[in-house]
Amino acid sequence: MPLDDQPRLRRILDSAFEEAGWRPTSVKVRLSAWPRMVAWRVRRDGCLFYLGLPLLMGLDEDDLRALVIREINLARSVSWRMRWILLLNLLDRGREEEGKSLSQREWLRVHAHRIRSDLWSATAELVGYDVLARATRRECMVNRAFFWHLERYAFPAMSPEWGYLSDIYQGFLWKIRDDGLLARMQPNVDASMAEGMDRYEARLFQELGWKAGEPVEVVTDPVVSGVTENLERRLGQVVLWERTKAANPRIPPLSLHDVxxxxxxxxxxxxxxxxxxxxxxxxxxxxxxxxxxxxxxxxxxxxxxxxxxxxxxxxxxxxxxxxxxxxxxxxxxxxxxxxxxxxxxxxxxxxxxxxxxxxxxxxQGLPYGLELGVTMTDRDPDADSRRLAAESLAAGDPTGWFERLYAESETGEAIVPWDSQRPHPLLAEWRLGSEAGVGRRALVVGCGLGDDAEYLSRFGYDTVAFDVSESAVRLAMERFPASTVDYRAADLLAPPKEWRHAFDLVVEIMTVQALPEHLHAPAIASVAGFVRPGGTLLVIASAREEGGPVFAPPWPLTPSEIASFASDGLIADQIEDLRDPERHRCRATFRRPPPPDPAPVAGGRT
Structure with missing residues (x-):
């Protein structure tokens, strides 16, 4: 890297050499593909610096200057024998982590600790312990983050057939500067460092003033933020070669954004x-x-x-x-x-x-509301409803997609995901006596193809069932030509006025949740208004925690939304929170108190 092209980097190096008290006859900088920093003293008192591009992108000027001074001190004062002690200590620790101890030589660790302690003390006297501790910690963070970035994004997307990636480093810069990668990694890096330190390292970091747990500030203006296309290409080839040993420079580079x-x-x-x-x-x-x-x-x-x-x-x-x-x-x-x-x-x-x-x-063992075991090749029964809902909402019509869904299901172009050809299991489990509905009126909200309405009718209810989709109502009547159910096309958000306080039993099964969230409140108020004095409302819905994830449609109801059915004089009778790992549902009953008995009049007559 010619320093004439990087005035900020030249200024940092010049000031670092001045603070360290070394004026080398020449300084050459070579870029490394990996997050490392090494200074070598070469012939005629010159200096050769290897600077890792990830570090140049992840460090600010003060951090970089502190680490450069550390490496300058190392190059000036540490002999080849001392370098080998440091290297062998690292190799020994690495082999130990793999379960293949190289030597377990205690003297190696003692000498390595002394060399590093002297080196860091000399550097800290120049830059300050707090500055060196912060810079060293950020160096570790950038190092770990870069290798995670490679494992998570770069390496999976690489192959000898594709060639190299053209924007490994620009992608990494975006992750740490705009996506908070360092801050998200910080707790785990600190924990990993604390767990992996031996007693000598722990003492060394304690002396340095390492402060685990402190937030890592984002570097908004790194020393190097832009690199040439040629530089990305060459370093990308280095990374690919070391990973696959099969870099092919003749294949055009692939951008991460193009994968x-x-x-x-x-x-x-x-x-x-x-x-x-x-x-x-x-x-x-x-x-x-x-x-x-x-x-x-x-x-x-x-x-x-x-x-x-x-x-x-x-x-x-x-x-x-x-x-x-x-x-x-x-x-x-x-x-x-x-x-x-x-x-x-x-x-x-x-x-x-x-x-x-x-x-x-x-x-953590909490409900997550997704079916994880379904393979990608199986047809998603909710795909059509999501597609049509998206198109309908984009057109400003939040309920129009129901008609399209039922109409397309008739021709086989779509699947109605809630059409199970049987009454809802949570309705069937609800206790109904054999004569429960005799002489009583029931209303089924959003009846779909009629299974729930027919179920209530078998218990003697005089049943009215409605749906906003005319096709759904027609198909229900065709499925049950001898039915006694009164099927109608109606809009829950604008129902017939004569239905207010008109039904002994109102059944709402997963209709409100099929509406966008901003329509939940008026829909809930409309449902509650159907129940007559002495009547009951049964609500069955997909549920979620307040602020929990939504994979719409549907828009599962929160506890506060379920509780809000107790409006217009309704009283909550029982709310069942039904959970398994993949689903979270609710079955709730509400009742409207019966009218008070007429007050007696004089003479005992009313």
Whole structure:
């Protein structure tokens, strides 16, 4: 890297050499593809500096100057023998972590600690302990973040057939500057460093003033932010060669932004296969996705193989393991992500889901509301409703998609996902006596193809059933030509006035949740208004926590929305919170108190 092209870097180097008290006869800077920094004293008192491009992108001027002074002191004062002691100590520790101890020589660690302690003390006297501690910690953060970036984005997208990636470093710069990668990695890096330190390293970092847990500030103006296309190409080839040993410079480079979304899907699918295989080995039998979730909940995520670098920016090992499964489930539902921000997926209706937070939630044993075991090749029964809802909402018609869905289902162009050809199980479980409906009127809200309405009719209810879709009403009447149910086309948001306070039993099963959230309140008020004095309202709905994830449609109801059915004089009778790992539902009953008995008059007559 010619310093004439980098005036800021030249200024930092000049001031660092001046502070260190060394005026070399020449200074040459070579860029490294990896996040390292090494200074060598060469013949005739010259200096050769290897600077890793990731460090130049992730450090500010003060941090970089402190680390450069540290390396200058190392180059000036440390002999070849001392360098070998430091290197052998690193190799010894690395082999120990792999379970293949090289020597376990105590004297090696003692001498390495002394050399580094002297080096850092000399540097700290020049730049200050706080500055050196902060710079060293950020150096570790940038190092770990870059290798995670390679493992997560660059290496999976590389192949000898594709050639090299053209924007590994610009992608990394965006991740740390605009996507908060360092801050998200900071807790895990600090924990990893603390866990991996031996007593000598721990003492050294304590003396230095290492402050684990402090937030890592974002460097908004790194020393090097823009690199030439030629530089990206050459360093990208270095990374690819060291990874695959098969760089082909004749193949045009591929940008991370140009990697097809389908390719990322296949990468995640490979990760899912690996994790399922690991779960099979742990359990000694065939493993399912639910088994993987349970292993993660039980704290055994670390025993499942997964290709993320350690540490990573994810909040827990469980989240790290489960991310590929949630990514696949959301991808199947039509969610897509930015090329470099896969944790934030955008659905067909514009809703955003944080897949990392969702996986972490599942790892804590909380409901997550997705079917994870479905393969990408199976037809998604909700795909048509999501597609039509998106088109309808874009046109400003929040309910028009119901008619299109039922009309297209008649020709086989679409699937009605809630058409199970039987009454809803939670309705069937609800206790109804054999004579429950004799002489009483019932209303089914959003009746669809009529299964719930026919079920109530069999118990003697004089049943009215309505739907906003005329095609749904027609198809229901064709399915049950001898039915006594009064099927009608009507709009829940503008129902007939004569229905107010007119029914002994009102059944609302997953209709309100099929409407966008801003229509929930008026729809709930309309449903509550159908119940006559002494009558009952039964609500069955998909549920979620307040502020919980939404994979729309539907828009599951929150506890506060379910409680709001107790309006217009209704009283909550029973609210059942029904949960399993993949689903969260609610069955609730409300009642309107009967009218008071007439007051007696004089003479005992009323």
């Amino acid at each position: 097809p979304w389908e390719s990322w899907g296949s990468i995640h699918a490979h990760g899912r296969d690996q994790i399922i295989a690991a779960a099979r080995t742990l359990l000694g039998r065939e493993a399912t996705t639910r088994d993987v979730v349970q292993l993660a909940v039980d704290g055994r995520a670390g025993e499942l193989s997964w290709g993320h670098a350690d540490p990573c920016p994810h909040p827990s090992p469980a989240a790290c393991v489960l991310i590929p499964f949630f990514d696949g489930a959301l991808r199947r539902m039509g969610y897509v992500a930015d090329a470099l921000q896969h944790r934030s997926l955008v659905g067909p209706l514009g809703d955003t889901v944080d897949v990392v937070a969702l996986a972490d939630r599942a790892g």
